[in-house]
Amino acid sequence: MRHFAVYAAVLAALVLFGDVLLPLLGHGLILFLEVLELLFERAMEHFFHLDPWRAQLVTAWTGLLALLAILTYLSWRARRIYRAWKAKWAGQGA
Numbered sequence: 001m002r003h004f005a006v007y008a009a010v011l012a013a014l015v016l017f018g019d020v021l022l023p024l025l026g027h028g029l030i031l032f033l034e035v036l037e038l039l040f041e042r043a044m045e046h047f048f049h050l051d052p053w054r055a056q057l058v059t060a061w062t063g064l065l066a067l068l069a070i071l072t073y074l075s076w077r078a079r080r081i082y083r084a085w086k087a088k089w090a091g092q093g094a
Helices: 002-048 052-093
Strands: none
Touching: 002 052
């Protein structure tokens, strides 16, 4: 029951202040990713003695690989959820 109150408060805040909160969350996410990218790039420069240009290349390709891995995983999960949903509704219709 305690979680319901939290979910209701979050939903109310999104409904009432969504035009302010959603861009703020988006900017926060972008800022977090930029800081993560900068830290990764500096680590590549330090540990592997790369110049800044090569460190940017490594960071970009690593980010692309991470994005593709995440999209592959989400696609796999969505397919499993769809198959389970389809099997559930096929069983109820018979």
